[in-house]
Amino acid sequence: MNRRQFLPILAAPALGATKIKAAFYGTRHSHFGGKLKAVAANASYEIAGVCEPDSAAREKNKTSYKWLSEEELLGDPSIKVIAVEMPPATGLPYGRKVIAAGKHLHIEKPPTADLAPFRELIEEARRKRLLVQTGYIWRFHEGFRRAKEAIDKGWLGEVYLMRATIHTDINATGRAELAPYRGGMMFELGSHQIDRMVHLLGRPTDVKSWLKKTSIGKADGLADNTLAVFEYPGAMAVISTSARFPGHSPHRGFEVIGTDGVIWMQPVEPGTKMRVSMREARGPYKQGWQEIELPAQPRYIGDFIDLARAIETNTPLTYSYDFELMVHETILRASQQI
DSSP states (O other), X not given: OOHHHHHHHXXXXXXXXXXXXXXXXXXXXXXXXXXXXXXXXXXXXXXXXXXXXXXXXXXXXXXSSOBOOHHHXXXXXXXXXXXXXXXXXXXXXXXXXXXXXXXXXEEOSSOOSOSXXXXXXXXXXXXXXXXXXXXXXXXXXXXXHHHHHHHXXXXXXXXXXXXXXXXXXXXXXXXXXXXXXXXXXXXHTHXXXXXXXXXXXXXXXEEEEEEEOXXXXXXXXXXXXXXXXXXXXXXXXXXXXXXXXXXXXXXXXXXXXXXXXXXEESSSSSOOEEEEXXXXXXXXXXXXXXXXXXXXXXXXXXXHHHHHHHHHHTOOOSSOXXXXXHHHHHHHHHTTOO
């Protein structure tokens, strides 16, 4: 059975099972529309409605679902999980309200530009046995799963280098939203690649970053040309991200390079191909270069499958509280914000 066949089975609740009542808190993150569709398509959930405190955003992001007040959202005991879809780095106060109300939390990335408040939220959730899931987009990408498998089973030999790029081409409004944050594009967009790097290699021993600005960046204040190097015992990871790259999506890539093998994904999305080079045949891979076909890798689907599984079985998420803290700390270090 391949992943494409397996996901719908994971998404289907047991016959007669009660659906998980979910709601959205905010509509202003760029992932909102996609996540609303992902939850609506998942048979484990029932969407109770959407809460958007900002009237202009409500008008802009019209929805067929019921508009909820904050009192209705947080006070309804039947709502079990809330997705906070506020602009980058502004979601933490809303996430705190969700945890205080005794509900599981999916919160957009990056949740805040500080470490201590996020740690406080995580520890409160841990005490209350509430789930916290942060919305990094490639946590359930098949290519990264295979890279992790190859590392863990030693098929790549000694992994000594990772390289990742994730560029975009944002407008003036988007730039103004991110300009107040020292890390700029590394903080907002590079966070996706940092999340995957930490999953594959763990906590780096040292981080160095260069937060440069093009002429446009100097005018509007956005660090729009950024690079970070993460040191590990015997290894390095290099991540670059920028804000003005025409035709950026096909360039987004991720490489894992070891003494005995290489895994290379470019583009990461749509993510239906992965190139592998092996010194010798290992696991499912033959010697030399080969192209591996992957099933479609839609965003968000795996996250909400995992969240439903954890709620329904009262078991941990795939990514732990401590992992969330490690990722956030590493992002802030690369962003020179701690």
